[in-house]
Amino acid sequence: MREFSVSSLPEFDNHELVAFFEDKKTGLKSFVAVHNTNLGPATGGTRYWNYRSEREALRDALRLSQAMTYKCALAGLSYGGGKGVIMANSHNPKKRKFLIAYAKRVNLLRGNFYTGEDVGLTTEYVNTLARHSKFIIGRESLAGNPSPWAALGVFYAISAGLKAVFGTDEMSGRTFSIKGVGKVGSELCRLLYGRGGRIVVADINQKRIKQIKKRFPKVRVVKPGEIHEQRVDVYAPCALGDEFNAKTIPRLQCHIVCGGANNQLSTSEDGRRLQRAGILYIPDYLANAGGLINVVAELDRRGYSWKRVRKRVQNIQKMARKVIEFSRRQDTPTSEVADRLAESIFRKKSKG
Numbered sequence: 001m002r003e004f005s006v007s008s009l010p011e012f013d014n015h016e017l018v019a020f021f022e023d024k025k026t027g028l029k030s031f032v033a034v035h036n037t038n039l040g041p042a043t044g045g046t047r048y049w050n051y052r053s054e055r056e057a058l059r060d061a062l063r064l065s066q067a068m069t070y071k072c073a074l075a076g077l078s079y080g081g082g083k084g085v086i087m088a089n090s091h092n093p094k095k096r097k098f099l100i101a102y103a104k105r106v107n108l109l110r111g112n113f114y115t116g117e118d119v120g121l122t123t124e125y126v127n128t129l130a131r132h133s134k135f136i137i138g139r140e141s142l143a144g145n146p147s148p149w150a151a152l153g154v155f156y157a158i159s160a161g162l163k164a165v166f167g168t169d170e171m172s173g174r175t176f177s178i179k180g181v182g183k184v185g186s187e188l189c190r191l192l193y194g195r196g197g198r199i200v201v202a203d204i205n206q207k208r209i210k211q212i213k214k215r216f217p218k219v220r221v222v223k224p225g226e227i228h229e230q231r232v233d234v235y236a237p238c239a240l241g242d243e244f245n246a247k248t249i250p251r252l253q254c255h256i257v258c259g260g261a262n263n264q265l266s267t268s269e270d271g272r273r274l275q276r277a278g279i280l281y282i283p284d285y286l287a288n289a290g291g292l293i294n295v296v297a298e299l300d301r302r303g304y305s306w307k308r309v310r311k312r313v314q315n316i317q318k319m320a321r322k323v324i325e326f327s328r329r330q331d332t333p334t335s336e337v338a339d340r341l342a343e344s345i346f347r348k349k350s351k352g
């Protein structure tokens with residue numbers, strides 16, 4: 001590998017800590033990045049992914065942990081942003097052994113970093129981590145599955161968007177398109193369907209489509225390549241990121257974009273492009289914070305409370321309204337307003 005300086009990477013953004021863990025016995029290679037702890041200890045899932053190089057893994061950890069700082073700040077959580085990535089090794093898949101070695105390294109951070117499930121890990125693996133570290137959250141026996149909470153937050157953010165654009169958040173008869181009907185998308189579909197929404201979906205996985213059609217017979221299905229071009233009131237991306245760019249934005253035929261997928265904008269310029277196209281974009285990390293709100297509730301000294309989680313997730317609607325209002329008043333894209341608001345929360349705290 002060519003030498004490089006961590007702080008010169010574009011994603012570095014003054015991270016407080018970057019740790020590289022290597023365990024010769026198991027072959028584990030992983031990074032933990034802690035972006036900012038002004039609001040409290042860092043939190044963020046651990047991704048288990050087949051990275052092509054250490055550099056690629058590190059850049060992913062940095063980018064994702066920075067986003068967690070912003071997500072925590074807007075969700076009103078006393079936590080900072082962090083992220084772990086484990087480099088999967090397809091020639092030597094020792095997932096369980098890797099996880100045990102990783103959990104032991106997380107312990108070295110002594111509670112400055114709490115982690116749990118992300119892409120590539122299931123609840124079963126989180127339970128393995130939790131047996132070897134007390135800094136693991138999202139356990140089956142406590143907060144459990146974060147996806148319904150993530151979908152509920154998106155649902156509240158959509159309500160705020162509808163009210164701002166149409167003057168009412170009534171959903172009956174409104175049209176929605178959902179890309180990806182996995183854990184978050186299918187739950188969002190259930191919520192919107194229950195309110196009388198007219199829904200069109202797409203998924204690359206036919207099994208998911210079958211399940212959705214069985215549960216919600218009136219849902220219409222289109223090909224994955226056509227979902228973003230549907231003429232609808234709200235488009236909800238709930239698959240992977242990098243959804244909006246100079247090519248896809250001109251093809252959109254919706255009034256509002258609000259979904260569960262992370263990192264929907266390919267670049268910050270795409271927030272401006274959506275605004276110029278007259279589309280209200282509810283920033284992804286604001287809308288999809290429900291899952292995080294639920295898992296960190298495990299750390300509440302008063303104990304996990306379903307009621308408190310629900311209230312915080314409802315607050316996503318208020319924060320979305322605030323971002324929309326500021327964006328209109330200042331004629332600034334919602335993506336930039338959300339970033340500035342989050343920064344004003346986590347940066348102010350450091351001075352206090």
Ligand code: NAD
Nearest residue numbers: 146147150180182183184203204205224239260261262291
């Ligand atoms: P998931 O894997 O259960 O669902 C994703 C679905 O998208 C799958 O059914 C997959 O087949 C489909 N898909 C993938 N590429 C597609 C494409 N090109 N076109 C159409 N469908 C496609 O994942 P999930 O947990 O529902 O997460 C969805 C998104 O929400 C991710 O971006 C995730 O990072 C984000 N998110 C999830 C949570 C959570 O609690 N699960 C919380 C916050 C954010």
